[in-house]
Each structure stands twice: as C-alpha cells, then as structure tokens.
Amino acid sequence: MDTIALAGSIIARCHAELSERIVPGVSTGEIDEFVEKFIVAHERAIPAFKGLYGFPGSACISLNEEVVHGIPSTKRILCEGDIVSVDIGVQLDGWYSDSARTFSVGLISEEARALLDVTSLALAAAIKATVPGNHVGDIGAAVVDICEDTDYGIIRELVGHGVGRELHEEPQVPNHGLAGDGPLLQEGMVLAIEPMLSAGTPRIKTLDDGWTVITADRSLSAHFEHTVGITPYGPRILTSA
Ligand code: MG
Ligand code: MG
Numbered sequence: 001m002d003t004i005a006l007a008g009s010i011i012a013r014c015h016a017e018l019s020e021r022i023v024p025g026v027s028t029g030e031i032d033e034f035v036e037k038f039i040v041a042h043e044r045a046i047p048a049f050k051g052l053y054g055f056p057g058s059a060c061i062s063l064n065e066e067v068v069h070g071i072p073s074t075k076r077i078l079c080e081g082d083i084v085s086v087d088i089g090v091q092l093d094g095w096y097s098d099s100a101r102t103f104s105v106g107l108i109s110e111e112a113r114a115l116l117d118v119t120s121l122a123l124a125a126a127i128k129a130t131v132p133g134n135h136v137g138d139i140g141a142a143v144v145d146i147c148e149d150t151d152y153g154i155i156r157e158l159v160g161h162g163v164g165r166e167l168h169e170e171p172q173v174p175n176h177g178l179a180g181d182g183p184l185l186q187e188g189m190v191l192a193i194e195p196m197l198s199a200g201t202p203r204i205k206t207l208d209d210g211w212t213v214i215t216a217d218r219s220l221s222a223h224f225e226h227t228v229g230i231t232p233y234g235p236r237i238l239t240s241a
Contacts, residue, residue, distance in 0.1 A: 036058035047088075086100065100225035122146040129141070
C-alpha cells in the first residue's frame with residue numbers, strides 16, 4: 001500500500017500543478033505533455049495509461065460532454081467556461097495508482113459548478129463507505145444517496161475497480177448499488193473509486209475514434225477518482241499529496 005501511495009502522491013501533486021495550468025487557450029495535448037514530463041521526472045515512475053490497451057496519451061483528458069478516455073490533442077483548445085477531466089495513472093516499482101479530477105476552465109456556469117461539487121461530494125461519501133466490514137454495494141449506495149435529490153445521471157456502464165499489480169483488477173466497483181450487496185471489503189484491499197455523473201442522461205456512447213466516451217445527450221459530465229486503501233482505521237486515500 002505504501003508504494004501505491006508514493007505513486008499516488010505523484011498524481012496528486014501533478015493535479016495540483018495542473019489546477020494553475022488549466023486556463024483558456026491551453027490545448028489538451030499540452031496538458032498531456034506536462035503530465036508525462038511531471039511523471040517521468042520522478043525516478044522509476046511511468047505513465048500507466050500510455051500504451052495501455054493502445055491508448056496514445058499519458059492522461060485521459062475529457063472535455064464537457066466527454067465522460068472518460070478523451071485523447072489529448074494539440075488541436076483541442078480549452079475555452080473559458082469548459083470543464084475538463086484529467087485522469088492519470090502512475091506505475092512505480094510494479095505498483096499502480098489511479099486518480100481523476102474535473103477542473104473548471106476560467107469562469108464556469110453555476111450549473112457546471114454544481115455538477116462538479118456534487119460529483120466530488122459523491123466521491124467523498126463513497127470513500128467514507130470504504131471501510132472493513134462494508135460491502136462493495138455500500139460504495140455505490142453512497143453515490144446514489146448523494147445524487148438522490150438531483151436530476152443528475154449516474155453513469156452505470158463504467159465502474160471503479162481494484163488496483164495493485166495491475167491498473168484494473170477485481171472487484172468491479174459500480175457507482176450504484178445496495179448497502180450490504182457484493183464482495184466484502186477487507187483490510188488491505190485497494191480500490192479505485194470513481195463516480196462519473198452527467199447533468200442529463202446516464203446513457204453514454206463511444207465516438208468513432210474508439211476511445212472517447214460521451215453522454216448520449218451531450219450533457220456535461222464530471223469525474224472524480226481516488227485510489228483508496230482499506231485499513232483497520234478506515235479508508236486511506238492513496239492519491240493525496
Ligand atoms: Mg482513472
Ligand atoms: Mg480508474
């Protein structure tokens with residue numbers, strides 16, 4: 001868990017640096033280049049997404065209606081009012097860490113701000129439920145709870161996952177569920193918890209590039225993710241600075 005936390009701290013610091021660099025006029029290709037340089041500046045750290053299943057970038061960078069897996073491009077320029085998710089994976093000494101955050105570009109609408117806030121709250125609630133003795137379903141139930149009084153869609157076709165020697169391991173961690181359902185959460189497990197919400201439909205589709213997942217109605221989407229270790233004392237966020 002400690003090596004995953006080391007890898008995770010690189011991601012957390014990279015995200016913190018990005019919050020100052022994500023401004024109107026910057027391209028998603030430039031963000032990707034920054035992420036890659038930031039990661040490899042750390043001895044033995046490797047951008048985990050690059051080449052994974054054939055993905056071309058070091059970060060998945062998804063704009064507005066894009067949910068996940070956006071391909072970075074120097075032709076894709078951020079504009080005032082956009083929201084942009086930057087999902088980063090780091091491998092260090094054979095251990096993986098995974099974290100995503102949705103940033104605002106300059107001033108954003110109240111609607112967009114509310115979506116970011118609720119998605120981030122959903123992640124916090126989901127992490128709180130990640131304790132020994134709970135079940136995977138408790139994590140999804142916490143996300144559903146936060147969204148209950150909103151019109152937001154919970155993206156159900158994409159899920160969180162175990163993390164460790166591989167980026168994607170068992171169990172799957174759905175963002176919906178029933179308390180007490182699914183695999184038991186036990187001390188020592190490490191999970192990537194990653195609610196994805198849309199301002200409209202929960203349905204998604206994949207673009208012709210074979211990667212970019214968007215909301216079916218092109219409504220805005222937000223994504224927050226932490227890699228979390230389960231300890232006897234409760235959840236330990238491994239992707240923090
Ligand atoms: Mg991720
Ligand atoms: Mg993940």
